[in-house]
Amino acid sequence: MGYSIIFNDRSVGDDLNNYFIDDESKSLLYFPNSNKINIIVGANNSGKSMFMRSFMCSDIVGIDINKFEEYNTALLKAMVYIPRNINNLLDVLEFEKDVADKVKNNLDVINGIRHNLPVEKYDDFINANANLIKEFKNVKRYYIPTLRTAHSLFKLNNSVYQKIENDIFLETLTNYYKLDKKKVDVFTGIHLYKEILNSRNSKREIRESFEKFENFIGRYFFDNKKIDIVAEFNKDESLAGNNNLENICVHIEGEKDRDLFRLGDGIQAIIILMYKIFMAEDNSLIFIDEPELNLHPGMQRLFLEQITNNDDLKKKNLTYIITTHSNHFLDLTIEKDDVSIYSFTPKKTKNVEKQFSIKNVNRGNNKLLKELGVNNSSVFMANCSIWVEGISDRNYIKAFLKSYCDSTKKSYPKEDIDFAFFEYAGSNIDHYIFDDKAEKDDVEVILKDINSLAISNRIFLLADSDASEEDISKAIRLKGLQDAENDNFIPKIIWNVREIENLLTNEMWKAILIEFCNKKLVKSHEKDIFLKIEEALAEVKYSDYAKKYVGEFLEEIRNKMGKISSTFILNQSTYEVKSDGSFGTIINKRELSELVFNQNFSWEVLSENKEIETLTTEIYDFITQKN
Template identity: 30%
Template sequence: MYTLKLHRNIFFYIDTLRSLKNLKSIENTKNLVSPLLLRTHQDYRFSKEQIISGEDFFDFLTDSLLGMPEERQRIYDYQVQLSHYFFNNEIITLIPHRKEESLHIKIGEAKQFPISQLGDGLQQVIILTYKAFLTTEPSFFFIEEPEMHLHAGYVKQLMKFLLNETDHYYMATSHSNYLLDMINEDNRIALYRVDKKQMNDEENKYETVIKRCDGDRTVLQTLGVSPSSVFLANCTIWVEGITDRLYFVQYLKKYLEELKEIDKTKWEDYSRFIDGYHYAFVEYQGSNLEHWDFEVDSLEAVDSSKNKGLNAILITSNALVIADADLTKKPRFNELEKQLGDKIAITQGKETENSLPKKFLIKKFFEMCPDNGLAKQGNKKKLDYSDDYEKYFTDSYQTSTKGVGKYFDNVLSKMRKDGVIPKLENNEKSFTFSNGKQGTIKSKTGFCRDIVELMQSESWKLTPSATELCESIFQHIKANNY
């Protein structure tokens, strides 16, 4: 838990009253007035230096470009990040046009034009990011409804910009359901709900109640979200369940990081894709995949009364199915392969967990394994890690037909054979990591969340099998986003 010591001058407030258009008017023929800034100052009593309305960006940009070299460099860096996050990597130039006393923008090879002609959403993006990016001292930003005028996909892209490219603290009020699924993607984000509660049954007396609600589904109902509100992305990535989705979110992020170092061109191509806009995840829940039909020639062919009656292409867009390797042994696989062609990707090992980095599996092994290896004392003292035990962990799990739970059980068995863990006495049962004959890890969801937390806090590299799956996903996304 971080404790932030905030000084008086590093609070910033961004109200819903914001614009890059030239709204200044002359008052008493002497003083220029910024009406949005003035209105916010009068309403909320923040100092004018703390309020970000967008009206000062012309002067701010002019002063920076005419200032010290480091100020000009900071503006250049800001334009590069704007390009990367919001303009598909086209070169962006922000220009203070002195004669017109207005901001201009140049995008790629196009002619420059007044920024007022830019879409309202992209104008909002600039207002919400310029002060945050150009302010180097860690600060606290209060933002009212950052999603205002933004496309759903760009709401998440804006949050990623603020989280990844700035070093500040943010508190935002929002009515956007598109922000909610970022809670699982980034542990730096927390969701709170603010309600009013009547005090002691007294009429017209209420207290404010603030409650953390990261997993509270009633928030969606409060926001008025219904099935008809779902935004269809240009293509979909079908994964077995929530654990696979959480893994793949981290895989794709790491794949982009690794690409940036080895293939800048491909990184620029792939990094422009936005979750929720260019692509979206669908969870098909294991054997339920058999119920889906990925090939419907006409509406006359629709027949939901059949076992295989759920028509995927009628309710989701351009699907890529990622399936566990054991699907290839089932009768349904041949039909799915015929329908999907190259739009089905099979894990090299039994399931997605078999593509996890070995260093995290080793860490989880010692967090879970009791020092005596007994089933009844599985929650007591854990086995201490030693470099000498590394030899028990090979890469065989990555292509194994069994899950990582079975892989762990085999490691435990070898340690017991070598005397690292005491041999079983009469009537004693061994601790097990696996759940069933297929060797899937026990407490799969909790195991996943622990791994994801490690992925977000430690350095790591993708395994070859994970890299292959990521490339398949990005190729699919690219093919469906021209």
């Protein structure tokens, strides 16, 4: 989304006046740095839900904060050329409720006296004006509250169960919170039966959206089988006055039909959430209170991955505003680029109405997550765990597993259900493996702790050999870890390479090395650079550097590729250059791992390295308990 939201209208009451950005003295004027997914966190009674309800019912406008200063600068430069009697009609922008009107007025004035402006000044202003404002007047808004269910509701009347026709959840919410139903489509799930009935009998585009929803449910909950979700209806009984008939049924290809009310609470919960999202109009705002309700951590991951990565949903260009108490849900956002997190806390005030402070936490700032206790919260709720040093190892393993499963037509294990990752960097196990000062007592304590943990959660621990050939004490510790293997604890030491990055083959480097080249040279000489990468990799083999730092491999590639216009093509800043002139590891390990993950390498390419093939099959067999 990339906009800061300005609240134009406080007609929903004065609730927004009780919110403050950080330590600002003025009450909330705008909601900063909004993204495709905006997650609001905070303790109970920290103002999250009240803020969301005010947000969804307010008139809002978005301003691209990155273009805001550029706009004002272009306007001031243009104003120099405008007659004095016109100047008072032009406004330098500030974050305030009528900013959209000022932008429109400024554009009208500038266009009206365009002949007074040098062409370049006019063009600068028009460029800065473009896409500065995002209007939300005609954008559909959907709200999924905590008060929700997948069931129709019934009451007992003279020994007969009769359906409650009214959406009493919606009526309750409207009574308490005065929701503006003209602005917001509130979905409690109570009328899910009618919605499904209407969706299956509506115009083509709505039916297609519903089919995509069915495909999603079939893929993730019914082994990728073709399913039909049907609102069953008996016309004759209905005409006879029997309204105790509503039933949602899942017809599964080759299997017995399933009634929705007989499915698990988790599947019902995900159906409520995903149905409305799949059926939402394009470009809509989706407000969700605590999506984690009744969802296992694996289901929470599935939900987040769908709203970020599902191709059908991405085409809809939806924006999500979500409140959550789930540590696990927050843990997952560390991996995402299109997520903004907002921490809500009560302000300490005296003799005034309760007030709240909002902090925006940018990607890469994990301080808030640590304060909230977010730390691999699903590890011991999954069937087993894969312990890796950090997120880069995690990305490699996921890339390898996905490619292996695609190639062999095997089902990809469900993360946080079948397995969960645990990043041990910074924990005692990291200290034990990598710290030269680790004592013998540390070793015994760590191994004892691992064995205790493995009783309730099978553990596969991955560690690379790093400098073990130069560091005898580290080699001994790794050997001790390996000797501690038992049925529930499988330590995998990659002895044949220095780091996991050394597993990358020439074919893999060929696809990603362009990302580490000089951007200006790539822009003007892209084809030549691809050719030079190919030629350099024909002379330098990754396997010759298995026990060396990746930087040594890349330095050799850099020299082979050479220069264009006296500038080296490959950036040396990609890897460590030590004071003694030697070369170390890759600097941004995460970036490299994400490049590998996003390339979706075929198993044919990956399995060229037998180390990758062995490691991947061992992990897959461990997860699926084929040991």
